[in-house]
Amino acid sequence: GAGVSQSPSNKVTEKGKDVELRCDPISGHTALYWYRQRLGQGLEFLIYFQGNSAPDKSGLPSDRFSAERTGESVSTLTIQRTQQEDSAVYLCASSLGSRRYLGTQYFGPGTRLLVL
Amino acid sequence: DQQVKQNSPSLSVQEGRISILNCDYTNSMFDYFLWYKKYPAEGPTFLISISSIKDKNEDGRFTVFLNKSAKHLSLHIVPSQPGDSAVYFCAAKTQGGSEKLVFGKGTKLTVNP
Numbered sequence: 001g002a003g004v005s006q007s008p009s010n011k012v013t014e015k016g017k018d019v020e021l022r023c024d025p026i027s028g029h030t031a032l033y034w035y036r037q038r039l040g041q042g043l044e045f046l047i048y049f050q051g052n053s054a055p056d057k058s059g060l061p062s063d064r065f066s067a068e069r070t071g072e073s074v075s076t077l078t079i080q081r082t083q084q085e086d087s088a089v090y091l092c093a094s095s096l097g098s099r100r101y102l103g104t105q106y107f108g109p110g111t112r113l114l115v116l
Numbered sequence: 117d118q119q120v121k122q123n124s125p126s127l128s129v130q131e132g133r134i135s136i137l138n139c140d141y142t143n144s145m146f147d148y149f150l151w152y153k154k155y156p157a158e159g160p161t162f163l164i165s166i167s168s169i170k171d172k173n174e175d176g177r178f179t180v181f182l183n184k185s186a187k188h189l190s191l192h193i194v195p196s197q198p199g200d201s202a203v204y205f206c207a208a209k210t211q212g213g214s215e216k217l218v219f220g221k222g223t224k225l226t227v228n229p
Binding site: 004031033035040041042043044045048050056058059091093095097104105106107108109110 | 158161207217
């Protein structure tokens with residue numbers, strides 16, 4: 001039973017470059033979430049996918065951020081034209097996501113992004 | 117505007133004693149609360165949760181208390197063990213809608229042998 005996996009584990013990029021972060025959720029989990037944690041801060045919600053429903057994008061900080069999910073599997077978070085303030089740990093989580101089940105979210109280890 | 121607040125950035129206790137981590141919230145629409153534990157370089161792991169219809173939930177050494185009138189919850193760990201040393205995050209969900217969690221900034225617990 002593999003947990004949530006994320007890649008890469010670390011990413012260093014130059015300001016202005018695009019980056020793509022990947023998340024593999026737990027098999028069978030229909031809900032997938034992206035959060036980020038900046039230094040000294042709590043986790044900040046970015047986006048939520050649930051099955052075939054329209055994603056909740058309310059946490060995306062700007063239009064430079066986008067995410068996709070193919071069915072109930074892999075998700076990618078893309079940050080275009082990265083800025084130094086994008087430096088953070090990007091965490092992915094998945095859950096069973098049933099409406100009747102409050103769905104404990106299981107987190108991956110995160111991708112540490114550093115924008116120089 | 118922080119909806120979930122953990123006002124103590126750090127807490128240090130002796131092994132065997134009780135650890136009490138506190139969390140306050142401002143959004144009265146929150147109806148489910150969770151505690152996560154996070155070790156360095158790892159993702160948060162779920163610890164314990166409580167629904168707003170309850171005021172206490174216990175799981176082994178961990179107990180969460182909810183005071184809805186004060187919009188306050190606390191996590192008690194007894195007895196504390198050195199392996200409990202980690203950052204603890206309080207999180208909350210709102211009724212209906214998205215399943216997104218709103219997190220506090222975390223409290224770093226150190227349990228000294």
